[in-house]
Amino acid sequence: MATRTVAIQLIRAAIAPAAARGLDVGYVLREAGIPAALIGEDAARVTEDQAARVIQVLWSVTGDEMVGLGPMVIPRGTFRMVTLGLIHTPDLRTALRRLIQFVGIGVGFEVTERAGEATTTRMVVAPGGGTRADQVVGAIGIVVGHRFASWLIGREIPLRAVELPEPAPPHSDYPSVFGLVPDFDAPAASIAFDSSFLDAPVVRDEEELVAFLRNLPGALLFRQDYHPSTSSRVRRMVERRPAPDLLTVEDVARPLNVSAQHLRRLLRDEGTTFREIKEDVLRDAAIAALARGHETVDELSGRLGFSEPSAFRRAFRRWTGSPPGAYRLAQG
Structure with missing residues (x-):
């Protein structure tokens, strides 16, 4: 379940110069498996693989390593x-x-x-x-x-x-x-x-x-945990569980040799909470699965530990501002 996503704002910014030049950004998004409708949804997210693919296709169509974002064209190489x-x-x-x-x-x-x-x-x-x-x-x-x-x-x-x-x-x-x-x-x-x-x-x-x-652009654009924070350690532990929603803060605190209260405090100091981390893991796993298109919404809901598909649909809309079906469009 170790899949990460990135905010749609990165994709929006990356394709804007190409769109201003009249290039076919629809082609760029299709090549990355991103539905065009997601570009206008502020809470939307895409997988790191999709984001990397957008940059790679833009490199190809613009011939610019800054994909038009810089003050001048930077030739490939x-x-x-x-x-x-x-x-x-x-x-x-x-x-x-x-x-x-x-x-x-x-x-x-x-x-x-x-x-x-x-x-x-x-x-x-x-x-x-x-x-x-x-x-x-x-x-x-x-x-x-x-x-x-x-x-x-x-x-x-x-x-x-x-x-x-x-x-x-x-x-x-x-x-x-x-x-x-x-x-x-x-x-x-x-x-x-x-x-x-x-x-x-x-x-x-x-x-x-x-x-x-x-491995560019992923090796540079996406976080590499050379020095893991408490929140990144907790996230990795949550990602290893097949049903993260069933995991408690006590379950995670124990192998870290801290109390649940102290773990909550450490996460708060890093600007997050245990619940937010669990929700982020579920959200990212759901987005990645929908982009792959190998499971029905009902199957995905059950795998992620939701009691019923309607609960998953409500959670997904809360996370991304869109229903799960909007991400299915990535499959064409």
Whole structure:
């Protein structure tokens, strides 16, 4: 049941430049198995595989690694060439400085490294030429930079702060993406982290890089649990159960060697609850199953532990704003 989904806002933002150019975004969505009607539903979600497929098809039809989201076209193969220039650096400090040089020369963004407190480094990503900062574009930029930096040194770099331009959206995955809630209405997108990571050695080689590049965009866009949080540990435990709704907080607290009360407190500190995690797992499993189309709604309802299909239908509409049948359209 270990399936993750992403908010429709990522898909909406990704296809918008192609639509503005008159390209056939209906074809892009069909190739990814996403019903076009979901694009207008704010609470809709798609699987990570579907989201990755959207980006891959957009790469093909636009010839742009930023799929039109950036201030200039980035030819296919640019990211590969940039990363080949980083893989042989001795440490993260050198890699980031070289990345800043590459980005400034040919990507159309301005990336700056700013010392914060004595122990904090802040990386700022902004569009070049004084272009207005866009929240989704900025978020993608800092996600890609953070994930690749973590991959280079073989361990996650915990973030101390994240800033994004524009107001907070009503539906987003930002807390799970970054591991914390960002501050919004900032002049540009930025991340802050412990400066000690700058001295971490680069531990990857070209062979590993080639394998990493084969897994794009998923390897960069979707969360990798190098340093699992309490909520991610709980989620993995819930995902392993065939009927998550029957699982209690005591069932999960016991193998974690904490009390149920303490577990609730830890989850609350991370901005979630045990019930929300269970609902997220059920929602994501339901969306993935509906996209595959191998089960009837009644069969899916029973497998997920619902007492009757009508209860599942009500829950699904609460989760996504749509009935299960809207996701069946993904099968054509």
